[in-house]
Amino acid sequence: MTATGRDRHASKSLGSNLHARIKQARVLMVGAGGIGCELLKNLVLTGFGEIHIVDLDTIDLSNLNRQFLFRNEHIKKSKALVAKESAGIFNPNVKIEAYHDNIKDPQFNVAWFQKFDIVFNALDNLEARRHVNKMCLAADVPLVESGTTGFNGQVQVIRKGKTQCYDCTPKDAPKSFPVCTIRSTPSQPIHCIVWAKSYLFTEIFGTSEDDAPELDHSEDSENAKEIANLRNESQALKRIRESMGSKEFPGLVFNKVFKEDIERLRSMEDMWKTRKAPTALDYEDLLKELPSVEKNIAQKDQATWTVAENFAVFLDSLSRLSNRMEETRANADTGNSPPILTFDKDDADTLDFVAASANLRSIIFGIEARSKFDIKQMAGNIIPAIATTNAMTASICVLQAFKVMRADLAKDKLREQLSEAKTEEELIKTKTDEEYSKQLSKAKMVFLAPNGTERRVTTEGLSRPDETCPVCSVAQSTIVVDANRATLNDLIEDLLRLQLGYGEEFSVNSDAGLLYDPEEDANLRKTFAELGLKNDNSITIIDDADEGARVNLVLHISEQELGSEAKPIDLTQKPEIPLKPRTAPAETNGDSRPIVTNGLTNGVTNGATSGLKRTADDAGLEDELIRKKGKVAAKPDDDVVVVDDANDGIILIDDD
Ligand SMILES: Nc1ncnc2c1ncn2[C@@H]1O[C@H](COP(=O)(O)OP(=O)(O)OP(=O)(O)O)[C@@H](O)[C@H]1O
Numbered sequence: 101m102t103a104t105g106r107d108r109h110a111s112k113s114l115g116s117n118l119h120a121r122i123k124q125a126r127v128l129m130v131g132a133g134g135i136g137c138e139l140l141k142n143l144v145l146t147g148f149g150e151i152h153i154v155d156l157d158t159i160d161l162s163n164l165n166r167q168f169l170f171r172n173e174h175i176k177k178s179k180a181l182v183a184k185e186s187a188g189i190f191n192p193n194v195k196i197e198a199y200h201d202n203i204k205d206p207q208f209n210v211a212w213f214q215k216f217d218i219v220f221n222a223l224d225n226l227e228a229r230r231h232v233n234k235m236c237l238a239a240d241v242p243l244v245e246s247g248t249t250g251f252n253g254q255v256q257v258i259r260k261g262k263t264q265c266y267d268c269t270p271k272d273a274p275k276s277f278p279v280c281t282i283r284s285t286p287s288q289p290i291h292c293i294v295w296a297k298s299y300l301f302t303e304i305f306g307t308s309e310d311d312a313p314e315l316d317h318s319e320d321s322e323n324a325k326e327i328a329n330l331r332n333e334s335q336a337l338k339r340i341r342e343s344m345g346s347k348e349f350p351g352l353v354f355n356k357v358f359k360e361d362i363e364r365l366r367s368m369e370d371m372w373k374t375r376k377a378p379t380a381l382d383y384e385d386l387l388k389e390l391p392s393v394e395k396n397i398a399q400k401d402q403a404t405w406t407v408a409e410n411f412a413v414f415l416d417s418l419s420r421l422s423n424r425m426e427e428t429r430a431n432a433d434t435g436n437s438p439p440i441l442t443f444d445k446d447d448a449d450t451l452d453f454v455a456a457s458a459n460l461r462s463i464i465f466g467i468e469a470r471s472k473f474d475i476k477q478m479a480g481n482i483i484p485a486i487a488t489t490n491a492m493t494a495s496i497c498v499l500q501a502f503k504v505m506r507a508d509l510a511k512d513k514l515r516e517q518l519s520e521a522k523t524e525e526e527l528i529k530t531k532t533d534e535e536y537s538k539q540l541s542k543a544k545m546v547f548l549a550p551n552g553t554e555r556r557v558t559t560e561g562l563s564r565p566d567e568t569c570p571v572c573s574v575a576q577s578t579i580v581v582d583a584n585r586a587t588l589n590d591l592i593e594d595l596l597r598l599q600l601g602y603g604e605e606f607s608v609n610s611d612a613g614l615l616y617d618p619e620e621d622a623n624l625r626k627t628f629a630e631l632g633l634k635n636d637n638s639i640t641i642i643d644d645a646d647e648g649a650r651v652n653l654v655l656h657i658s659e660q661e662l663g664s665e666a667k668p669i670d671l672t673q674k675p676e677i678p679l680k681p682r683t684a685p686a687e688t689n690g691d692s693r694p695i696v697t698n699g700l701t702n703g704v705t706n707g708a709t710s711g712l713k714r715t716a717d718d719a720g721l722e723d724e725l726i727r728k729k730g731k732v733a734a735k736p737d738d739d740v741v742v743v744d745d746a747n748d749g750i751i752l753i754d755d756d
């Protein structure tokens with residue numbers, strides 16, 4: 101298709117104004133995985149002028165079934181760079197920049213985010229989502245946040261000061277299990293799988309179970325003694341680890357965890373009054389059965405293995421992993437931290453070990469064994485990623501972005517008209533802001549959820565920011581600092597007291613902790629450099645005044661050498677710092693108060709370990725979907741809005 105042909109159709113569909121804006125837009129897409137590949141295709145084909153892609157990962161075989169920009173020959177190459185190459189071919193008019201980096205890297209600072217008209221998140225973990233949310237708030241750039249889990253999907257438009265941010269609604273921490281259930285009283289296959297993955301595997305090949313998020317170590321007086329016993333067991337296992345590589349090693353490990361520990365547990369008779377007591381396994385007996393086991397049993401991943409088969413896979417994978425540890429150790433440079441292995445559902449050696457160990461434990465406790473295939477899903481916490489869910493979600497992201505851009509357009513147009521009419525600047529600000537809110541209220545929170553046997557798209561108006569949200573209900577500004585000259589006292593006296601009118605009761609905090617409060621004045625004479633405050637760091641001012649306290653103020657540091665006659669520290673722009681809300685409106689948290697309250701009909705607005713697959717838990721999706729489903733299901737979904745203004749385009753992009 102020629103460029104003009106391409107433009108003609110897009111312009112007709114979207115309207116010439118929006119289309120022109122899209123062609124000039126510079127957008128950022130964070131994550132080039134399942135949603136990202138679909139989204140990039142949409143952005144490129146729509147004709148967004150300049151697209152920047154950030155992804156830290158390389159392409160894996162398991163990505164190819166749904167991340168259609170990647171092919172076999174791309175395995176191990178950068179996702180961002182390959183996505184750029186593949187999608188670039190779709191539309192030569194679009195400029196694409198790719199970064200094979202972590203979005204949390206310091207090069208992607210607030211000033212860098214400010215270059216974009218809109219940001220799209222296509223991520224798979226809470227931490228990165230939270231980071232981009234914060235950066236977009238600091239840079240005052242609209243964010244389209246999205247996530248999918250199986251058949252469920254969600255898209256949310258986030259705009260500073262207008263809508264809820266990603267952190268306005270609490271997100272659940274990943275599921276964890278009490279340590280005693282995992283270590284002493286398992287009753288389900290998942291308990292044995294978590295034991296194999298987060299305890300046995302990590303004690304032998306990793307660091308320590310203390311790091312495993314799936315294990316809840318909180319003690320109460322009743323289980324304190326058992327937890328102490330379990331610690332001793334772990335210590336004993338650590339000692340066995342030292343004999344890795346020796347002939348005795350497999351027998352020592354097996355006897356420890358499948359015999360001695362089980363016999364100790366069994367001897368605690370009280371525990372087994374209401375439960376079936378475990379039965380230890382015998383290493384020597386099982387060795388005798390080995391010759392009868394098929395050689396390629398580990399490949400039969402759909403079958404439920406017998407005790408002997410599990411034993412065979414256990415020994416074989418233990419030996420494969422031990423050899424790998426030995427090799428890593430031999431190749432490691434001196435001075436490095438000790439070599440460790442980490443569980444990866446796609447790493448056959450680690451999966452075989454976890455599957456066989458989990459099943460041996462299940463057999464001991466009279467729990468049904470599972471196939472390796474099932475265990476892979478459960479250990480990887482996997483809800484299968486569904487290509488069509490990603491595709492639908494990615495298309496909704498773009499439709500929502502259109503609405504955000506239309507709000508910008510409307511605001512600019514009104515500003516132009518008011519300026520021509522020589523309207524006062526203050527009034528222009530109020531009017532254009534109202535217009536922006538009104539237009540933005542057409543954007544929606546969109547849910548994709550299976551509803552009975554039918555899959556449906558449902559929407560909900562966006563809510564106003566939560567006034568108690570610690571992330572978005574703060575004031576922000578940037579300060580220029582000559583770090584070798586500016587002292588903490590300059591910040592406090594000149595900037596906070598004189599320019600911003602702070603009183604006596606406030607504190608200054610950095611990521612490292614408290615820098616100043618009325619009782620802590622030891623740092624006053626220190627310079628920013630001496631305090632370790634650098635470019636792109638931020639400090640938070642917490643107002644503790646009894647009366648009229650203002651919300652927290654976050655100041656981003658822009659380090660610059662300022663001439664000796666210039667002030668060593670200054671604000672780039674005077675921030676507006678609203679008062680803290682008087683009462684915490686906890687009961688309104690998560691409701692959908694419209695972002696505009698002036699009687700609009702479609703009210704509303706405002707308000708989903710890298711490399712690991714997204715789960716409902718860490719994507720923070722499932723609860724929210726369940727919470728909303730009942731409410732939105734009743735909405736009629738046959739509202740059709742036909743727009744046929746030449747400048748507004750003819751396709752239907754409204755979904756309310
Ligand atoms: N901090 C980060 N910086 C940059 N990219 C990130 C960051 N965290 C996650 N990502 C990227 O976000 C993408 C999310 O995509 P997706 O959810 O499809 O995961 P995936 O790893 O590609 O596939 P799988 O579903 O097998 O986990 C991944 O490509 C991942 O590398």
Ligand SMILES: [Zn+2]
Pocket residue numbers: 264265266267268269565566569570571572573
């Ligand atoms: Zn918030």
